[in-house]
Amino acid sequence: MMSSSSLQVFGESFEENQVSEEYLTLHFSPSSKARTQRWKNYGLSADFLGDYFANFFPGETIPGSQIDRRETVRAMVSYVANELIENAMKYSDKTVNLPVTISLYLYDTNVMFTIENYIDRPTSERYQAFIQELLASDREELYTRQLEKAALGQGQSAMGLLTTIQDYSARLGWKFQIVPDQPHVIWATTMAQLEV
Numbered sequence: 583m584m585s586s587s588s589l590q591v592f593g594e595s596f597e598e599n600q601v602s603e604e605y606l607t608l609h610f611s612p613s614s615k616a617r618t619q620r621w622k623n624y625g626l627s628a629d630f631l632g633d634y635f636a637n638f639f640p641g642e643t644i645p646g647s648q649i650d651r652r653e654t655v656r657a658m659v660s661y662v663a664n665e666l667i668e669n670a671m672k673y674s675d676k677t678v679n680l681p682v683t684i685s686l687y688l689y690d691t692n693v694m695f696t697i698e699n700y701i702d703r704p705t706s707e708r709y710q711a712f713i714q715e716l717l718a719s720d721r722e723e724l725y726t727r728q729l730e731k732a733a734l735g736q737g738q739s740a741m742g743l744l745t746t747i748q749d750y751s752a753r754l755g756w757k758f759q760i761v762p763d764q765p766h767v768i769w770a771t772t773m774a775q776l777e778v
Contacts, residue, residue: 632660
């Protein structure tokens with residue numbers, strides 16, 4: 583359990599103060615409308631991020647392949663953004679009326695996502711336990727185990743998060759910190775870095 587001043591950090595450590603001339607930030611309100619009404623908007627927002635950042639890449643093939651770099655970036659950014667947004671919205675504490683914020687930063691050889699949301703303590707503890715399992719496990723074995731769990735309908739599988747690692751080689755990091763004026767609320771930040 584977290585103490586009132588503690589900061590928990592897991593996974594990759596990213597230099598958050600890196601200067602990026604190109605970045606985009608979107609805010610969502612987890613309590614504004616019924617989840618079913620806004621669910622498709624998350625996909626539209628993720629597609630917007632993919633379309634926006636793809637324009638920074640020439641429409642050329644990757645050397646030695648038939649793969650179009652711009653389309654690859656578009657698909658990669660859209661998929662990862664969608665997974666991060668959906669998870670953040672799904673697990674946000676809607677009673678605190680604090681926004682979910684996703685930012686995407688463009689660098690020379692990579693893109694970095696940060697997504698921030700506010701969750702209750704039990705959700706934070708379950709998420710941190712899964713992260714510790716993820717970091718300690720063989721990724722292929724965990725992926726297969728969670729895929730079977732999803733196929734059998736046995737609770738939260740975290741397949742979206744695992745797919746970002748397996749299929750897109752995402753490097754992930756997490757921070758959890760108590761909100762000072764609301765000690766029952768945890769400020770969760772997920773960072774994902776992808777090579778482009």
